Amino acid sequence: MRMSRLFSRTLRQAPTGADSKGYEYLLRAGFIKQLGAGIFSALPLGFRSLKKIEQIIREEMDRIGGQEISMPVVNPADIWKQTGRFYSIDKELSRFKDRVGRDMVLAMTHEEAVTALAAQEIDSYRQLPSLVYQVQTKWRDDPRPRAGLIRVREFTMKDSYSFDADHEGLVKQYERHYEAYFKIFGRCGLSVIAVGSDSGMMGGSVAHEYMYLSPIGEDTIIICDKCGYTANRQIAAFEKELFPEEMLPLEKVETPNTPTIKALAEYLSIPERKTAKAVFLMGTFTGEDQQEYQKLIIAVIRGDLEVEEAKLQKAVRAKELRGAADDEIRACSMEPGYGSPIGARDCIVVADDSVVGSQNLTAGANEPGYHLMNTNYGRDYEGITADIAAAQEGSACSVCGMPMRSSRGVEVGNIFQLGTRYSESLDCYFQDVEGKRKPVVMGSYGIGVGRLLACLTEEYHDGKGLKLPITVAPYQVHLVSLVKQGDEPEEIYKQLCDAGIEVLYDDRKDSPGVKFTDAELIGLPIQIVIGKRTLQEDAVELSLRGDGEKKLVPLSEITSVVQEHIRKLTEEITDSMVVESLPPSSP
């Protein structure tokens, strides 16, 4: 491609709002352009990178037996009603009516569509196992898009769906994906870790997320360096130290101006672990009649711990949680800042293991300025008991007991064992060897293509611009011509193209400085400079992005030398690839 003809251009200054370096360079190098909040166009350079990522994904999906298909972005709402997600998902799912008034949705994922499709195609065990995938646009009306391509509303996703006759089959396909994903990310040059995750709105039991560890990530990952346990904090287990004691009688004490655990512990001179904290949330539930209703939830946890809302939401099976307002708390006979489940009414009490296993905790008296000492679960109040505590930096690993660390991560892929939830509700059944009708056992597997590119640009840049790995860079070679006369540049360009090498050829009439700066900004892995000086020696200058080392290459050897570099650079990526297998004891 000639740069004089390139549709996009580079920007000297980043548009405002480009807060991360990766995003800034994507914009400045002319890879992407924003159209609206969380809505982006891919320009030629960005589009080429995205295509390369997709190609890698296709190859690895094909390798594990995937067959590519394409499913519609617009779905009739019926199938979403049948699985219940039309009702259970909030505004993130965009709905509209067609001209006849039929309910339609913009697919945010394709479990419904693929299950409806499989229901028509699959009727015998002989057709199983099966695996289909697509690279398709998704729309999710995220309440707050941000961070460039990391969190957008419209995006491209590779989603695959496995169909099996039984759970063992599903596990096999799941394992294959588990490894294939490491190959995909590895070939792109991104190191990720797989962590156990919450299955969220997908339902199902086992799920993993692939995390690119970075401070810009919005997920918190808990990692045990000792034994290798990793999990999203939303489900991360940890060992809680309990403090069992003989129960003592309740005692009401005056505790002015102590609405927080910290203030209370200081006022009474007791450690925070001797207190019970009440966290009030309003949960949205769907009743048996499909009607939504709200109910206050009081989560009780030991004062030295924090509530993990995802765990809590799971424990109470709420569709949604939000912080409760003060008057909503008072409506249930409790007092914000001095609250406890003792004396509460019309609400759901959830007690963390920590308050079940530790006695004589100081909790609110539901009266401003007063607390109760020696409250005890079971004697003074009851409710659902569960682990609803958030693991933190330093929490003890539930497997080996060592202190764990926490890290931020970006979720670039996920895999779910769905089971039969979708096949049952959409009537996707097959006949087994014995002629018995059974629901197909399904798995669902996603990779965010744009998000992956965003992570790659976060990982691969320096002060001057991008330096994407050769496997995903839009072109392999940046050919910079500094000479105004002679046919050499055109000949070299043609020669490289004819050899099947991907070349971005800077044939513009700009000054050398402009060309060098743009070459660094776009950051293609191999850079070739043709100058008067080099031509006098019948050579060009070749350098690799990042190492700054320049060497002269004779004109006659350019193609072979470039091919050798491409081979080596590609090899370096594949050599450093680490493919892990699904740990046998995984959740």
Next chain:
RNA sequence: CGGGCUGUAGCGCAGGGGCUAGCGCGCUUGGUUCGGGACCAAGAAGUCGGCAGUUCAAAUCUGCCCAGCCCGACCA
């Protein structure tokens, strides 16, 4: 959805009741230059986010709306 900030030329910004709305970069034309964001000259380009109001007069003041960004809520 709550809180905050910002909308003026392609990008980055200045101007903040008064007469033809500016600057840098970019763009166009001509010339010079030619290995690290060159120089000279001449140009093109903005209904100042929208609507309404106040005023003799609004980019400027007020209200409403829209859009984008940041924090939070939220989120496969």
